[in-house]
Amino acid sequence: MTELLGVPAPVLFGQLLLGLINGSFYALLSLGLAVIFGMLNVINFAHGALYMTGAFVAWFLLNYLGIGYWPALILAPLVVGAFGIVLEKTMLSRLYKLDHLYGLLLTFGLALIIEGLFRNAYGVSGQPYPIPSALQGGQNLGFMFLPTYRGWVVVASIIVCFGTWFLVERTRFGAYLRAAVENQELVRAFGINVPLLMTLAYGFAVALAGFAGVLAAPIYQVNPLMGQDLIIVVFAIVVIGGLGSILGSIVTGLGIGVVEGLTKTFYPEASATVVFLIMAIVLALRPHGLFGRPRA
């Protein structure tokens, strides 16, 4: 068996793959947080809970309506996005003129409610979600065994991430969004419906979280608590990368996932804390984050 740096190669690559998968989820979630923060000036604490909701919607669709994975990959994000739009319209939109704190506190409360409700209904044990038949099995790449579904998760999330990047940076809609981030009043003066834009941005970002949830469902079990600890790691990633750039969120998310995977291989005790350590180091050396712009 080949060895790299004193570790069997399949182990190393296996952990790297796991890191990339986690990194894909980090990227999808931190991307959503960046879009929401950019547009609404709100840190969405409910993002983890909505990711979990996405996984549960997929599970509902399968178990109650017999709708499988592929339609769920579209339907669940739509449901979560619609739910997000309701939340934004009824509650969040009342807080834009207030301090940022209140948006965080409100979404924290929402996260508690959503997670509490699911926990009451389904307990803390996970519900299994089968891997779709087309993606079962795996490939032997010679140096490691690649389960097809895991490969698909990485590819799908990278496609969606870059799709989002394209949407925000290269389309007319994205141009409106970016303009509204820079100067809301001016954009409104041009006759663009900024409140609608904000609602759509929130719905879209939340749908991304729902999409990540569906992707995660067959890997991790569908569990009411699956988003809880994830959101804290994503917060740390957002601090490391800075909320300034879309590309920055994607790169930081994937990068941190890989670093976590490597830590699991070489020093497993620190694998849970390494993200936070990196955050502390980044804060000490480059306080505005790797991709952030220094701003007061």
Place this chain on the structure above:
Amino acid sequence: MTTLNARTETRAILGSPQAGYVLTGAVALFVLAAPFLGIYPIFLMKLLCFALFACAFNLMLGYVGLLSFGHASFFGMAAYITGHTVKVWGLTPELGIIAGALVAAALGFAFGALAIRRQGIYFAMITLALAQMVYFFSVQAPFTHGEDGIQGIPRGAFLGLVDLGETLNIYYFVVAVFAIGFFIVYRTIHSPFGQVLKAIRENENRVISLGYRVNHFKIAAFTLSAGLSGLAGATKSIVFQAATLTDVHWTMSGEVVLMTLLGGMGTILGPIVGAGVVISLQNYLATVGSWVTVIMGAIFVICVLTFRRGVVGELARILRGR
């Protein structure tokens, strides 16, 4: 930050200084007499510990305007340190509590120094992430005993003389700790130092232009707040004779935020009222199990949407509006 501006609200609640003294005296009398009024002392002690925790937390949120989502780490780490030093090293409870509070303050200094490097909303995320690191540390470190926590912490004897195993003794001990902690918070708020903190909350740039080293003030306030949170957690570990992962988990940070928000951030009495409501709710809702989380979340949402000043803050506004 207009809604955070609650400078005058305590004054409105207390009215004239004389009324303030009367009210304080009445509350003090009630607290001292409570064990004889048939109120369960353990419940009261829990309430006092959490009230102190919330007051310490409010020092940051209400008076500096910085939301820390990591205060559980100070509360919980102090509980662990006190538990360990009292149980394994055989320290007397007051020394154990002091050790716990000092470690919490040191931790607060380190957190504060890192977290103030970013402004506003990042502060909350950084403190939350750092606290999560403390949580994972507590899961793995040998002296915390992971999932089991430190159990059977002896209450010992205060100064080696007064047996804290007696319910009345420990009750008055906790009352004294709370009084000391509350006095420190009160004096801090009403000192020139506290005035600078409030000025930072209102307009940070102007305070900088006046020549104050804002970051030093923030770190000092954060250290103090962490130390007092540690005092609360340490005392709690002596009362309940246990220090567990619950104390360091982020849900505990959320709870103290809720207490302060519900009672009224930036008011002196608010956190105490908030702690009273939340602890009572948890006590009476213990039978409905996991619905507690949902109810807490709902209170958060209702507070943020309808009465952002909190119970005490809104009360003060009504009284002033007369």
